Amino acid sequence: MTPSEPILKVENITKSFGETIILKGVDLAISKGAIKILIGPSGGGKSTLLQCLNCLVTPDTGTIHFNGKVVDIHKKKELYAFRQKMGMIFQDFNLFDHLPALENIVIALRKVKGMKKSAAVKRAMLELDQVGLADKAHLYPAELSGGQKQRVAIARALAMDPRVLLLDEPTSALDPELVGEVVAVIRALAQKGMTMILATHQISLIRNLADEILFMKDGVIVEQGTPDELLGAECMSFSQGFCDRLNELTGEDV
Amino acid sequence: MGDTAFLQELLTALNRGLGMSILLIIPSALGGIIIGITAGSVRAFGSRSMVRIGDGYAALFRGTPLVVQLFVLYFGLPNIGIYLSPYWAAVTGFMLCSGAYQSEYVRGALVSIRRNQYLAAEALGFTRIQTLIWVIIPQAMRRALPGCGNEIVYLIKYSSLAYVVTFMELTGEGKTIATEYFRFTEVFLVIGCYYLMLVSVAKIILRKLEQRLHVPGFG
Numbered sequence: 159m160t161p162s163e164p165i166l167k168v169e170n171i172t173k174s175f176g177e178t179i180i181l182k183g184v185d186l187a188i189s190k191g192a193i194k195i196l197i198g199p200s201g202g203g204k205s206t207l208l209q210c211l212n213c214l215v216t217p218d219t220g221t222i223h224f225n226g227k228v229v230d231i232h233k234k235k236e237l238y239a240f241r242q243k244m245g246m247i248f249q250d251f252n253l254f255d256h257l258p259a260l261e262n263i264v265i266a267l268r269k270v271k272g273m274k275k276s277a278a279v280k281r282a283m284l285e286l287d288q289v290g291l292a293d294k295a296h297l298y299p300a301e302l303s304g305g306q307k308q309r310v311a312i313a314r315a316l317a318m319d320p321r322v323l324l325l326d327e328p329t330s331a332l333d334p335e336l337v338g339e340v341v342a343v344i345r346a347l348a349q350k351g352m353t354m355i356l357a358t359h360q361i362s363l364i365r366n367l368a369d370e371i372l373f374m375k376d377g378v379i380v381e382q383g384t385p386d387e388l389l390g391a392e393c394m395s396f397s398q399g400f401c402d403r404l405n406e407l408t409g410e411d412v
Numbered sequence: 413m414g415d416t417a418f419l420q421e422l423l424t425a426l427n428r429g430l431g432m433s434i435l436l437i438i439p440s441a442l443g444g445i446i447i448g449i450t451a452g453s454v455r456a457f458g459s460r461s462m463v464r465i466g467d468g469y470a471a472l473f474r475g476t477p478l479v480v481q482l483f484v485l486y487f488g489l490p491n492i493g494i495y496l497s498p499y500w501a502a503v504t505g506f507m508l509c510s511g512a513y514q515s516e517y518v519r520g521a522l523v524s525i526r527r528n529q530y531l532a533a534e535a536l537g538f539t540r541i542q543t544l545i546w547v548i549i550p551q552a553m554r555r556a557l558p559g560c561g562n563e564i565v566y567l568i569k570y571s572s573l574a575y576v577v578t579f580m581e582l583t584g585e586g587k588t589i590a591t592e593y594f595r596f597t598e599v600f601l602v603i604g605c606y607y608l609m610l611v612s613v614a615k616i617i618l619r620k621l622e623q624r625l626h627v628p629g630f631g
Contacts (some may be wrong), residue, residue: 214531234539242537252532256551256627269546270537300629311532318536 163226165190165353166244166322171210171220173203180206181217182377188322188355193348193367196357197400198374204357205249207374208324211355212244213237225321242270245320249327251307253299253314259286260295263314270318285313289343305336312343323347325356329363361404365389373397422589422599429585430606436502436571436581437610441564443507448514448560455515456522457544466515473512478573481505486577502574510567517559521552554625561618568610582606 164187173181180203188194196204209215211222213231222229222240229240254262263282267273273281286292289309299307308328315323328344329337341363348354348367358364364371364385371388373381373396381388381396388397455466473481486501496504525548533543575584583603590599 209531212535214534238537238539241535244535246535248528248531248535250528252528252535254529254532254547254551255630256547256554265546266536266538269542298628298630300627314536 164188164223165225166211167223168211169221169223171207171217173206173210173215173217180377181210184220184374184377184379186211186355186372186379188353190321190353191351192369193354193356194370194372195364195368196355196372196374197359197364197397198380199400202374203377204374205326208246208326208355208357211322211324212241212246214241214246238270242318243321245315245318245323247308247311247315247323247325247328249331251299251304251311251331253307253311255299258296258298259291259302259310262299262310263317266314267317281317282313285317286310288316289313290339303336304332305339308332308340309343312340312347316347322353322355325354325358327357327359329358329360359404361401364401371397373400418589418593418595422586422602425585425589426582426602426606429580429582430610432579432581432585433568433571433574433610436499436506436574436579437568440503440506440510440571441567443503444510444514444563444567445560447507447511448518448563451511451515452518452522452556453544455519470512470515473509474516478505478509478570479576481509482573482577498574498577498579501577502571502579505577506567506571506574509570510563513563513566514560517556517563518552520559521556522548524555525551551630554627554630557618557622557625561615561622564614564618565611568614569607572607 167187169185171181171184171186172179184203184207186194186207196207198204206215210217210220213222216231222231224240224243229236231237231240253259254265257265260279260282263285264275264278267278267281268275271278283292283295286295289312291306291309291313294302294306294310299310302310312328325344329340332340337360341360344354344356344363345367354367356363356367368385370382371385372379373388375396383395383397387393388395389401390398451466451469454462455470458466482501482505485496485505486498489496489501529547529551530543533547534540538546571581572583574581575587578584580588586599586603590596593599
């Protein structure tokens with residue numbers, strides 16, 4: 159493996175809301191094609207960190223380097239362009255409730271990328287087909303199951319040709335029997351070499367997909383390493399203990 | 413004096429008044445909606461001083477009786493050199509009053525749209541304005557529609573106040589006939605039917621609009 163310049167690198171990200179400090183100086187770098195998985199207890203800052211990475215939440219301090227260049231997040235144009243390159247998947251899907259599946263994707267392509275309608279529809283259908291939902295294109299979010307909504311959300315993010323995909327607990331709001339279809343889509347993305355930063359409690363994703371596991375607690379990354387380093391049976395890591403507890407809940411084997 | 417003469421005179425006057433009422437209601441409703449959307453958006457998203465101005469406007473026009481507003485516009489403004497015809501005094505008053513109520517429905521609908529819709533749009537690279545135009549407003553419009561329609565139904569009925577500033581619309585015409593023949597009960601019952609008809613037409617149009625904009629599981 160050749161060491162490559164990280165596609166995304168952040169340094170010393172801090173964020174507090176009022177008196178509450180959520181992030182206490184986080185550094186993170188990810189190379190093209192790598193998959194990093196954020197785990198750790200709720201309230202540890204995983205979501206806030208992900209939202210700082212595309213500046214949905216503006217960090218109090220810290221710098222973001224994308225493709226080797228510092229992103230000036232106070233320049234609106236630069237910020238909007240940067241967000242386009244950072245796809246994001248939310249726990250609650252966040253589809254536009256007033257638009258059918260296809261239009262959810264088309265509107266982003268037309269308004270953000272300025273594509274013509276016919277080209278946008280073609281691209282959107284292609285993306286829906288990739289997640290196995292071409293036949294649901296004309297259904298509204300309220301007519302889709304949770305798993306289907308999340309797959310549409312993934313298709314919408316991918317249509318923007320993101321360089322990095324941020325996934326914030328993409329399976330946590332799903333009924334257990336619907337988790338599989340979303341996990342399958344994420345696995346397929348991993349195989350195609352998509353760069354991903356993924357916060358999850360999904361044991362199967364943690365073990366099998368992660369190039370590196372980052373354990374976050376109280377606003378800092380307290381542990382990081384490969385799954386073998388952190389989850390080996392003889393390890394006494396936070397991550398090991400955390401995954402053991404997840405195991406007890408789900409009955410899956412790490 | 414026969415009943416036929418009375419009836420003929422009554423219907424001629426009321427039909428003329430109906431036309432005048434419609435001429436009042438349509439521009440007032442449209443103006444009210446436009447003012448309401450503008451003021452509602454400002455009150456939901458404006459800077460602090462803009463919000464204060466919007467709140468002040470709504471408080472003033474929701475807080476004082478419409479009759480008083482009309483008197484001020486028609487009899488008060490000439491004191492500072494502004495002369496409005498009865499028609500324009502009435503339309504201006506209705507627009508401002510209706511707009512104040514509409515702004516409340518619009519503001520409520522705008523702030524009811526969940527934060528995750530903003531996050532989704534911004535994560536895709538939408539600008540703030542694009543987010544409002546393509547995501548927030550289309551959703552808020554659907555939420556606001558029943559309330560805004562309700563306000564138009566009110567407007568149809570309070571348009572009858574135009575006769576206090578001497579504009580002869582439905583109620584004014586009817587009142588003249590009623591006084592002339594001293595037959596108040598019959599005349600006002602017929603006027604009531606005219607308004608009922610106007611409101612029914614408005615409700616049908618609004619229902620059609622709601623059906624057209626209907627989205628499953630929304631609003």
